[in-house]
Amino acid sequence: MTAADQTTERTYPEPAINLETEAYWAAAKEGKLILKKCNACGETHFYPRAICPHCLSGDTEWYEASGKGTIYTYSVMRRGPTPYAIAYVTLEEGISMMTNIVDCDYDALAVGQAVEVTFRATEGDQALPVFKPTA
Amino acid sequence: MSRASKAYIAGIYEHPTRKAVDQTVPQLHAESALGALLDAGLTKDDVDGYFCAGDAPGLGGLSMAEYMGLDVKYTDSTETGGSSYVVHVGHAVNAIAQGKCSVALITLAGRPRAEGVATLGTRDYGNILPELGFEIPYGPVVTNMYGMAAMRHMHEYGTTSEQLAWIKVAASHHAQHNEHALLRDVVTVEDVVNSPIITDPLHRLDCCVITDGGGALVIVSPEIAKTLGDRCAKILGHGEAIKHLNSGNIDLTYTGAVKSGPIAFEEAGVTQADIDYVSIYDSFTITVLETLEDLGFCEKGQGGKFVSDGNLISGVGKLPFNTDGGGLCNNHPNNRGGITKVIEAVRQVRGEAHPKVQVPDCTLVLAHGTGGSIATRMGSSTVILGRNDA
Numbered sequence: 001m002t003a004a005d006q007t008t009e010r011t012y013p014e015p016a017i018n019l020e021t022e023a024y025w026a027a028a029k030e031g032k033l034i035l036k037k038c039n040a041c042g043e044t045h046f047y048p049r050a051i052c053p054h055c056l057s058g059d060t061e062w063y064e065a066s067g068k069g070t071i072y073t074y075s076v077m078r079r080g081p082t083p084y085a086i087a088y089v090t091l092e093e094g095i096s097m098m099t100n101i102v103d104c105d106y107d108a109l110a111v112g113q114a115v116e117v118t119f120r121a122t123e124g125d126q127a128l129p130v131f132k133p134t135a
Numbered sequence: 136m137s138r139a140s141k142a143y144i145a146g147i148y149e150h151p152t153r154k155a156v157d158q159t160v161p162q163l164h165a166e167s168a169l170g171a172l173l174d175a176g177l178t179k180d181d182v183d184g185y186f187c188a189g190d191a192p193g194l195g196g197l198s199m200a201e202y203m204g205l206d207v208k209y210t211d212s213t214e215t216g217g218s219s220y221v222v223h224v225g226h227a228v229n230a231i232a233q234g235k236c237s238v239a240l241i242t243l244a245g246r247p248r249a250e251g252v253a254t255l256g257t258r259d260y261g262n263i264l265p266e267l268g269f270e271i272p273y274g275p276v277v278t279n280m281y282g283m284a285a286m287r288h289m290h291e292y293g294t295t296s297e298q299l300a301w302i303k304v305a306a307s308h309h310a311q312h313n314e315h316a317l318l319r320d321v322v323t324v325e326d327v328v329n330s331p332i333i334t335d336p337l338h339r340l341d342c343c344v345i346t347d348g349g350g351a352l353v354i355v356s357p358e359i360a361k362t363l364g365d366r367c368a369k370i371l372g373h374g375e376a377i378k379h380l381n382s383g384n385i386d387l388t389y390t391g392a393v394k395s396g397p398i399a400f401e402e403a404g405v406t407q408a409d410i411d412y413v414s415i416y417d418s419f420t421i422t423v424l425e426t427l428e429d430l431g432f433c434e435k436g437q438g439g440k441f442v443s444d445g446n447l448i449s450g451v452g453k454l455p456f457n458t459d460g461g462g463l464c465n466n467h468p469n470n471r472g473g474i475t476k477v478i479e480a481v482r483q484v485r486g487e488a489h490p491k492v493q494v495p496d497c498t499l500v501l502a503h504g505t506g507g508s509i510a511t512r513m514g515s516s517t518v519i520l521g522r523n524d525a
């Protein structure tokens with residue numbers, strides 16, 4: 001399979017959004033990846049919550065991530081109509097998040113590979129943070 | 136030596152069906168319950184505690200207790216996926232030790248094959264889970280979640296597909312002797328690594344079967360066990376744990392068995408070297424490999440070497456495992472294999488496994504259940520059992 005064959009991507013389902021996470025998805029629509037950090041203990045956590053899972057403080061605040069990270073692990077789904085790469089990416093800010101790797105040759109992906117955030121439209125006109133190999 | 140035990144497993148039953156076209160889920164629960172009660176030498180009127188998980192239709196155990204006509208004074212519907220039933224064993228021991236009940240029935244059943252439930256698609260967990268928006272859009276399914284764990288283990292420790300394949304090979308050697316096993320053909324390492332990739336790096340033969348069916352266990356107090364004879368297995372130790380994504384500080388190379396295992400070993404007062412047989416949850420080959428490491432049967436990262444060259448094959452290797460063929464070949468009822476792990480462990484400690492796979496003088500055994508998604512959001516539970524005279 002060539003990289004060109006992989007330009008067909010699966011349809012991304014609309015993410016479930018709630019009061020705790022609507023700012024994250026609003027930022028994604030503006031092309032920004034934001035994270036939650038706790039003002040009481042200083043730790044960043046993921047997925048973002050109103051309550052810090054490190055210390056249970058409610059004093060948490062959003063900040064913009066660099067959008068750069070490395071692939072912690074990945075798996076290319078070969079079964080089904082459209083192959084796709086699911087991954088956990090470890091961000092420069094220290095946390096790891098589930099994502100998809102796009103704009104890549106699935107057969108050339110590697111653990112430790114440098115990636116950067118980009119965005120894809122989902123069903124329901126939301127924007128979803130995904131990652132691509134760093135140019 | 137005779138070890139103390141707060142409760143015994145008196146009855147076991149593994150439903151023989153692998154595709155239940157003509158049976159309902161409640162019926163499979165009840166048929167399994169009856170089988171385990173008959174095996175124990177008890178009746179449903181002896182049951183005063185009922186344990187089930189999310190596969191039981193209705194709120195907790197309410198509907199199934201009614202369906203089966205149970206009159207119970209204790210119930211527990213702890214839900215940790217496929218590990219639930221191993222968790223229930225420990226909870227039943229505690230309930231019995233506290234005098235809350237004396238005959239505890241645990242049941243599992245389901246019919247995903249007959250109902251044509253797809254496993255490739257995204258699971259429907261409802262719309263209220265806090266993590267939902269950060270996972271579902273990316274297409275996590277059972278196979279690629281386990282695939283990501285295998286990929287990371289390979290990266291950190293040099294584990295190979297051939298080493299993982301040995302786990303399936305061992306299971307297939309055992310399944311050939313099980314008339315109820317869904318897959319009875321012996322396979323080779325080459326067969327496994329040459330089977331199609333489902334999701335990197337897992338091949339089709341790294342994955343467990345999908346089956347309908349069910350199972351049941353009957354746990355009794357020491358006083359009742361005395362009246363039932365020496366087929367009762369001592370429950371010597373039990374542990375359970377939840378492992379999750381830890382606020383984004385993830386590590387997919389280990390499972391919750393790092394917590395549940397030591398608790399069970401300490402309570403039982405035994406070590407890994409004392410264990411004659413293990414039932415290890417085998418949704419995928421990687422599940423077995425990480426679990427064996429986490430339970431301390433080999434050093435972390437050495438699982439690939441440990442499982443190779445037939446080391447898990449009864450009569451061949453040092454640690455016979457899943458002698459019924461496990462989830463990889465025999466049965467994974469309703470995608471929840473914890474109960475069948477306990478059942479085969481009891482068969483072994485009774486000396487009632489198939490003669491071709493029975494471990495000689497089998498005295499101490501371990502059964503381990505895994506639920507949810509490996510190393511990311513999972514339940515783990517370990518139980519250590521002893522022969523009646525252990």
